[in-house]
Amino acid sequence: DGDVGLPLILSTHTRSQTAAIYVYSQDVQRLRLLLQPIKKVQYISDDFDSIVKHFKRDLKAYEKTANGGFITKYGHSSDMLQLDHYYLMLHWSKFYNIDTSNEGKSLLFETYTNYYVHNKRMRTILQEFNLGIGPNTAIKWYTCEPFISRLLNTAFQTHNYSFLKHVRYFIHCIHLQLRNEHPGFVRNRLHKPIFSIYCGRLITTVEFKRLKMYLNRVILITSFLMGNLDKSKVIQYIDRCEPSENETRVLLKINIDIRIRNTQPYADITHLSNEHNENEILIMFGASFRLMDVIISPYQTLPVCVLELCAERPQLMPPNEREQRWYSIIEPFESKK
Template sequence: NLETFSLIWLDNNVNKTEFNLKSQKKLRESINYLRTFENADDSVSYITEIKTEKVVLIISGNLGREYVPVLHDLPQLAAIYVLCAQKAFNEQWAKNYKKPLDRVNGVFIDTDELVRKLSIDQTEREKLENDATIPLSFYNRSVQSSTSLNDLFMWFQVFIDVLLRMEHPETGREKLLGLCRKLYDGNLSETAILDQFETNYQSEMAIWWYTRGSCHSRILDKALRIQDLEILFYFHFFIADLYEQLKQDQKRFLDTSHDTNLYVYRCHVMSTKEFNQIKENVGEFLSINSFLSTSKNKTVALEFVKRYCSSVDLQPVLFQIEINTLLETKPYSDISHLSYSGGENKILIMLGTIFQIVNVTFDKEYQVWTVQLTMLSENDDEFKDLFDNYTKDMGAVNVGSLGSLLQEMDELDKAEIMYRKHLEIDPVEGAASYTNLGDLNNSRGRYDEALEILNIALNIQQNSSSDNHLAIATTFHNMGDAYQGKKEYKQALENYEQALTKYNTSSLPMNHPNIIEVKASISKVNDLMT
C-alpha cells in the first residue's frame, strides 16, 4: 500500500455475496487499498504488524464484540465501523469504545449507509492526517557531526539536490502513470483522474495537481514521510516541476509583497518524543522533509488543533515561521491562485527547506506549544560549510555516491535502491555501482550474488578505455572478500594479489587504508591456508 490509509473488512461472508463485492468497489473510491478477511485471527495478525499506515476497520457485530477490545487501542487503528443485523444490541457494547479515542464511528445495518458515512469521514481523516504528519530531521552543531541524526539530515539534503538535477525524460511520467494504473485498477474515480493526468498534465500545473488531493499527492506525501526512495524516484519529474513552479511564482509573490519579514503558521500534532527533540535542539537546524502548506492567518492555523483528537502522547504545536523576504532561500509562494481549491493566504514551502529553531514556549490562551522558526538562507555561510564538508569526500555527487553514503550509514536496503537506480540511469558510468552492490552483498553474506555482480563490474572496467586501475583494484578486493567468505581461500588470495597489484599502479599512497587492508587480508588468508 503506497497510501497512508488501509481499509480492512472483516466478516465471515465478506466475499460470498454479489452485493458485498459491489460494495467493495464503492469503498475503494474512499480508501483504495482494501483487504478482506473471513478469518479474524488472520486480520488481527495483519493489523498488528502494520507500521507505516493507518487502518480503517469494518467488522461484523459478532466478531466486533470479541475483537474490538483487542484492536481498539492500537495506534495504527484510525476508525472502526460495525456492520451488523442488530443495531440496538451492538450499539450497547460499541458505546464503551467511543471515548476517549472516538474510534468506533458508528453501527450500521445498511451497507450503503456505511459506505456514505465512511466516505464523508475519510475526507476529514485525510485532511487531519495530512495536517498532522510533517517529517522532520535535525542537525545539532554541538554534537559530533557523524551522529546518525546529523547524517540523515545531510543525506536527505543531498538527495533532494540530486533529484532536482536529474534529467527528467517524458518516460518518467509514463512510468508513474503505469505504477498508478496498476495500483488503482478497478477504482473508477481514481482511474478517471489518471486519464485526466495523462491527457492534461503540464509542468506549469504541478501545484494544481499536487493540491487536488488525488493519488499523486497521497502517494508522494507518504513516500516523503517514510523516505521510500524507490517511489520518490517515480516522482522525480513531479518534484522538479513543483520546485520550478514555486521558484517562478516566488518572483511574482515577492514583487507584489511589501513586507521584509513574512510570518506564516502551521499547526501540527506530534509525539512527545518528537516534540522533545525540538526542545533539545533550540538554536539548531531543522529540515522539513515534505512540501509544507502554511497560512498567513494564525487563527486559521489554530483551528486544526481544535479538530484533532487529544492524547497523552501527542503535543499540539504551532510553527510560527519568520521569512526574511530579502534572502535567497528555497522557494515558497502564495499559491492561492494556483491551487486546486483556491482560497486565500496559502503559502507553500519547498520540501527540504531548512529552519533554525529560535524558541519554544507554551501559549496558555490557546493551550498549544509555539515553536518559533526562521527560514535559513541558501547562502548561510555556516550551513554551506557544513554541507561542503559533508560532501567533500563523495567525488561526483550523484545517485551512486548517495548509495555509498547510505551504505556507510548501514542503510543497506536504501543503498541498494540507489545503486540500482544509478545503473538504470547510466549503465556504463554507473559501473562503480556494480562494485558497490557486490560489496553490499558481501556485508549481507550473499557471496555468490556478490561474485556474479562483481564479475559484471570487472568486465565493464577491463573493457573501458579509461585509466581505471583504482576501480579494478576495488573490484578485485571485493571479490577476494567474497571468496574468503565462501572459505575458498586460494581464489581469495589470487584476487587480493590482483587487487594489490592494481592498487600499486594507481595513484594511492602506500599508507592508504585500502592497501593496508588488502595486505592484511593476504596475510590472513595465507594463515588460513597453512
C-alpha cells in the same frame, strides 16, 4: 453496526493507524455512553448519510494536518551544520535537477498506477493525471488529489529513494512551478516582508521531546511543507484530529522573511489549487529551518514550535539578534480570563 463492531473498536482505537472511528447503530444513546471514554470515536448515528457527511468533513482536516515525522537532519555545530547540509542537499537535489522528459513522465504514471492497479476509480484519475501533469499544472495536482501527495510525502519522510527516483518528473515540475511563482510572490509582499504561516502536526511524543532538545539549531525538512496564513483555520483542522496514546498535537509557526535569499522556493498557491479560500503557502522540499522556540503555555491547548526559514547555507546569528528581529511579530499568548 455498533454492537457487532464493539470488539474491533476496543482492540484498535489505541493504534496510531486508527485515525477516527464512526459508528452506525440503532441504539445511539446507549453506545454514546458506552464509548464516551474512547476519544477516537468521532460520531455515532443511526443515519448513514449523516455519518458520511461527518466523515468527509473530518477527512479534510486529516488531509490538512500532516502525520508522522518531518525532521530529517539536525545541525549539532556550526562546522558540522555546513558540511551535513551541503552533502544532504547535494544528494537530494538530484530529485529535481533533471529534464522533464517524456520518459520521466511515463515512469511517473507507471509508478503510481502500480500502487492502484486494482482500484478502478484511482486508475481513471491517474489517466487524467498522465494527460494533464506538467510544469504549469503540478501544484494543482499535488493539492487536489490527496492520494497523489500522500504517497510522495511518505516517500520523502521514509527516504524511499526507489519511489522518489521513479517520480522525479513530478518533483521537478513542482520545483519549476514554485521557482516561477516565487519572484512574483516576493514582489507582492515587499510592503510586509515578514510574515508567518501555520501548520498542524501529529507527531510522536518521543519526537516532540527530541525536538525540544534542538533549540537554536538548524533542521532540514525533506518533504514539501504546506502552511496556512490563517492560524485559526489550522487550529480548527488539528483540533478534529485525535492523537493516539503515543502522539501529540503540535502547531508549527513558521516565520518567513522574504528578504532572505537563497532559500528553497515558496509561494502562495491559492490561485493554483482547487481550494481558493485556504490561503496556503507551499515550501519546496529540502528547506532549512532554525528552531527558535518551543512554547508550552497553560493558556493554549497546543504546544507551538516556532521555526524560521533559513537560506540553504544559513549564517549563524547570535540568539539576541534573532530575538530582536522577530520580536515584533511573535504573538503574545492570551491571558487567562
